[in-house]
Amino acid sequence: MSHAGSSADFFQGIRLIIFDQYKTLTEGGSDPEREIIREFQLKQDYSQVEAVVCGTKWDAVGGEASYLNALVTGLQLPDCAETRQQLEAILQRDQAQESVVKSAPAVLQELKRRGYKLAILSNAATPQYTHVLQHEGLREILDPALCCFSFQLGIVKPDPRIFDQICTAAGVPPSEALMVGDSVRSDFNGSQAAGVAKQILLDPEGKHVDVEPRIHELTQLLDLLPAADEKNILSESLRVVFAW
Numbered sequence: 001m002s003h004a005g006s007s008a009d010f011f012q013g014i015r016l017i018i019f020d021q022y023k024t025l026t027e028g029g030s031d032p033e034r035e036i037i038r039e040f041q042l043k044q045d046y047s048q049v050e051a052v053v054c055g056t057k058w059d060a061v062g063g064e065a066s067y068l069n070a071l072v073t074g075l076q077l078p079d080c081a082e083t084r085q086q087l088e089a090i091l092q093r094d095q096a097q098e099s100v101v102k103s104a105p106a107v108l109q110e111l112k113r114r115g116y117k118l119a120i121l122s123n124a125a126t127p128q129y130t131h132v133l134q135h136e137g138l139r140e141i142l143d144p145a146l147c148c149f150s151f152q153l154g155i156v157k158p159d160p161r162i163f164d165q166i167c168t169a170a171g172v173p174p175s176e177a178l179m180v181g182d183s184v185r186s187d188f189n190g191s192q193a194a195g196v197a198k199q200i201l202l203d204p205e206g207k208h209v210d211v212e213p214r215i216h217e218l219t220q221l222l223d224l225l226p227a228a229d230e231k232n233i234l235s236e237s238l239r240v241v242f243a244w
Contacts, residue, residue, distance in 0.1 A: 010213075011225055014198060016172040017111060018163075018191070020181030021122035021132055022098070024202050024218075025108075029098040032125065035090045040077055047185075049075065050156060054123040057154030064088075067126065095128050105137030107218045112141055115228030119146040121166045121179075123156045123186065146170050157183075158190025167196075180221065184208055200224070 019025055033049045036042065042049060052074035061067045068084045077083045112118055120142065122129070130149060133142055148166045150156045157163075167174050174195040181187025182202045188211060191199055200221070201214040208214060215221065 011178065011198060013176050014116070014178045014225070015228060016117045016119060016167065016170050016177040017225075018119045018121050018166055018177055018179045018196070019108075020157075020179075020183065020187050020202075021120050021124065021129070023182040024180060024187075025101055025104045025120070026098045026132055027101050030090070030094040032090045032094045035094075036075070036087070039086060039090065040075070040083075042075065044075070050123060053125050054150045055154055055156040056125075056151065058127060058151040060154065064126070091125060091128075095131070098129075098131075100132055100135045100138065101218060103218050105135070105141065107221055108138065108141045110222055111225065114225065116225070117146065117170050117172060118142060119148065119166050119170055121148050121157065121162065122150065124149040124151055126151055157186035158193065160190075160194035163191055163194035163196055178225075184211055 022029055033046055033053055036053065037044070037046065037049055052071060056067060056070045056074065058067065061070045065084075068087055071077070071087055072079055072083055077087075108118055118141065120132070124130070127149075129151075130147070132138060133144060133147060146166065146169055148162065148169065150162065153162060153165060155162050163174060163179075167177055170177075175197050177191075177196045178198040178200065179187055179191035179196050180200045180202060181191075182204075183190075184201060188199045188201050199213075201208060201211050202216075202218070203211070203214045204216050206216065213224070215224070
């Protein structure tokens with residue numbers, strides 16, 4: 001089912017586009033939180049595990065060995081070398097499998113050309129997950145100062161403070177920002193609760209029919225978002241399809 005409306009009206013006033021990283025700009029990862037839950041047969045739910053895995057502040061623990069110790073303590077895992085080896089293997093496997101979505105560089109480049117500020121806001125466990133910034137085609141597009149990762153702050157989405165951090169860094173109020181991500185809880189609802197003006201859910205498999213607006217692939221953003229300085233003069237012939 002689809003709904004037609006004016007993109008110029010819907011996105012009026014947007015100056016900052018905040019992107020999730022995992023399963024939005026990148027693909028192919030193994031979802032380490034779910035692997036940890038499964039491998040260690042944890043009773044904690046996903047959000048509780050994610051808060052420890054991605055919300056442990058890297059600078060505070062002082063490196064990988066201390067980070068693994070923090071996971072053992074925070075998740076109440078058996079305190080032994082084998083546990084640390086298992087955790088390290090899960091994280092390394094996820095990092096090795098993750099790659100940049102093929103269309104991402106071109107989409108971000110065009111959005112930047114249209115006048116939008118671009119940012120990344122990601123629940124990421126360690127500095128190794130920032131490799132997306134080094135990808136050819138993204139290095140010249142993304143400003144590292146506008147790339148915010150949970151391991152730097154010690155808080156995770158959907159905590160409103162993390163959205164405030166990225167908007168402050170960009171010098172743009174939440175009322176002029178748009179969040180694009182694949183998670184209803186962390187990206188869509190989380191940013192909405194934090195006062196971010198607009199949300200677009202990336203839903204490639206069409207699982208979330210009750211959420212809108214949503215897109216199936218990144219390239220559709222170029223149909224939705226006009227040039228940032230032209231939204232008040234675009235004709236009504238520019239239409240956008242919202243799927244739900």
